[in-house]
Amino acid sequence: MNPDTPVRVAPGHLAGPGNAEAALEDFFESCPTWSRWRPYDETTLALHERLTAVIELDHETTENPRWTIASYQSPVDELAWQATFCTRTPVEIVMAVAHRLTAALDSPSRLAGEDLLWGGHSYEDAVRHAVEGADVPWEQAVDSRQWRRADGTAAITPASHDPWAPGPAESVTTLSGGPSGSDREQHWWTATFTQHTPTALIIAALDEVVEPLPADREFGQVSEANRAHVHIEARRSRAASATSGGGVPVIGAAVPGTALAYTPTDPARRSR
Template identity: 35%
Template sequence: MHAPADAHVHFALHPDHPPAVIAITSGPTSDAARSHLHDAGFRSTGPTTMVLARIDREEPHYTAQAAQLLQQYGFTTEIAPALQEEIDTEWTWGNYPMPWCTRDEIREVSAEAQRIHDDIAEGRLIIHLHADDGHNTVAVGSYSTGVRRHVHLHGENHMRQENDTAFATEAQAVAEFHRLYSVAVRPGPAPHTDLEQTVRQLLAGTPPATFIEHAPVPSVEPPVAEPGEHEALLQDLFDQERQWERYRPFDETTIASHESLTVRAEFDHEARHRTDVAWTIAEYDGPVGDRLWHATLTDGTPVDLIHTVLHHLDAPPLATAGEADDVLREAGWHPASHPARTTWTAADAITFEHTPHATADRWMLYGGNNLDRAAWTIRLSAGVPHTLLAQLASTAAELFPSPTRPIPKPQPQPAAIPRLPPPVPTRRP
């Protein structure tokens, strides 16, 4: 006879670090429910709380699987509405380097990266050396449990994988690693990424009162274009700006060509998802010249930003508008330096990113502070005019002003000089 599954499990997004998930258990057989949750990847952070935090950001997907498993065993489960919305939303990585993979195949790659992360975090995989090969973080390590294997790793977070070659001894693996990466080799594991640090902090545990006594802090939502706004902007372009001509080679595509024959904008009427490219804009060196630069804008991009790009192409300013960094600094956006890029963020709602060594996506402006789950994205290639970047930054700052922007103090006004009453004339006797 099995004990009755008399326990209740409530699932909700972590209030500070979504899409991580919190499970709160209650009832006489909650220990049994917690055992099943542990097998599903949840880790205990208190007597009644468990957390699921992953480096592949797939917590809602695996939470849904855990809830179904608990229901099969007879436990009562409850999923908060915000978490249910995340479960129902089939998102994709915005900059996934293997676009040919299906969603299930992407999850397989990410699950393997999660396994490697867990093996390192729990001491089953010992990292001896690491290096930067110019594109990825690479490492060499040995499994200390089970079949002893010595492997090379490449990539970070949800993209970390084992190389195909396994070595018979640690010495062979280390020697080959030194041969491949030479002076770039460094001892021990690479520093934790920001995502790894967040995951480990969440799994370290937070007092349960944090989740019960305090309401979740509302996240700052980036501005997003409403349905139909892009179509209206395109129609206004042809109705009010006579220098643009319309071509529609396909039912789903409209092309706007400028009278100078050096600028072209293509609009996809079928774009629906936040990662779908709605606009492709390019400028050329003369009517039959080479392309100077190009940009892509996804479906949720606010129309004010699209209008800024089109207006700049139609009538570029004669005088320089300064640098985008200067505009954002004056607007009070938060700067952050990374190994290969610089970002400016306004209250976690809009991010402006510069990757100086990139060609296709040298500049990016996107809604939110996480490119992988951005609400919308503008990508601009190398060669984009600095005046356009500055105008984009200015429009973004107006669209979402930073709450930390210092308010200038009023200048003290000089004290007013009191006017004396006019002299009273004296009468002569």
Template identity: 25%
Template sequence: MTDAEHQAAQTQTAPTSCDTTSNATVPALEGVPAYAADPGDHEAMLDGFFTENGDWEKYRTWDDNTTIASHESLTLRALFDHDAQSRDPKWTIAAYETPVSGLLWQMTVAAATPAPVLSSLLAVLAAGGAWDAAIGNSITPRMIAQVTRPLTDAGWRHTTHGQHSLWQTPPGDAGITLDSSAVSGTGMELTAWTLWAGPTVGRPTWAIDATADTPAGLLAHLAEEIAHGIGTRRTVSRPGPAASRQHTAALPPTAPPPRSSASLR
């Protein structure tokens, strides 16, 4: 082959950026409110909790799908469901007045709960801030004001329908609901508080449910996080139509190389 023929052959077979970027996606992290952040790795957060808090012990039950974290006082426990997904309860936290008494308060945390919100919850548990609950119906106007003050400060809307109250963001994509009729001491684990985020309050992406005697300080800490906290969410951007057309356009046909006198013989 002549030099011209070699050059033409290389032009036709050489890889180009057009062949590799036609369907390219670009992952990126964006800053979002804590309630809209990614869930993160709950398994890793559980392992980190044990590593950083020596006063909590790890137990495996007869069911390999669950792990129990128990405080050395034996009055606070967290059951972790390794198989829970999406809105299913991943964590069930239960507190007792004494190691042999009945349930004092309980909270369930969905598997899709954002990492910043879960981190705040675990920080309160690690700091010992979950033992200040009062026995009996603790839903008082003072408690309600304490829990919801961060939401009011952030400009969240408040509506009341009978014994049900709702505080939610102006767009309606996150909020806290309160059912003041769900008193404690009834022998039933009734949900009084629900922290949530998602399309609507009736169809949340994630939710945290808590009974009436859940400590006000713990709930206020979570309210502060969802009202003012910041997290990250992974997004994937795709090239626009114009860019896609540019990347997928075929190379113009190469003119045939000149035929040398040697190739004619």
């Protein structure tokens, strides 16, 4: 299979980072309350019209976060919270957080916006509700606060206390994923959420890993380390689909290899 062959990869949290630039373009098209600012060639910023939230995409980094989502109490206040996503993080996870934040910022009332950010559960209850509601419930480590997917391909380590309670600024929630049994430093992606990050934003990212949907990629975007842990099917490109008048049908068999058993999840399952 050629590196530029369009494919559909399941589960999506092992599909690789995807196309960050295309994801940001789609975000601008679907979320008109954000505007683009490019202060440097290597950086694009999305600024919300309230001037209290910013999304930063670093196009060229190899070590620093690829994406940063940050919020401020007011346009002239200090940082309230921040979420960062490494270069290997799937764009679907980043966009899940960005769209949830947008829904809250664009709410007609402050009360409705706060409800979208914090939800009806405490921080720890929300995490537990998400992981225990999976088709195969996650397992909690005996010696830590960490929850792990049963197949060993993802984990979340909640902050050591409620993110809205007073505490050290370094208290963070870490969400990570990658091929089971592989070197985490080399092959896993990591997303971090600082103290005071709204609970619903963390859960939006977590849901992408608890019940992952398939992700569209080019075959070359799926790392070799991940290919034995995913199901890959060829799909038609947008141009080919438009020419044939069809949707995005599968046009090839699954790539040979040891693939995880996988059943796509109904997006409605994400409603919590």
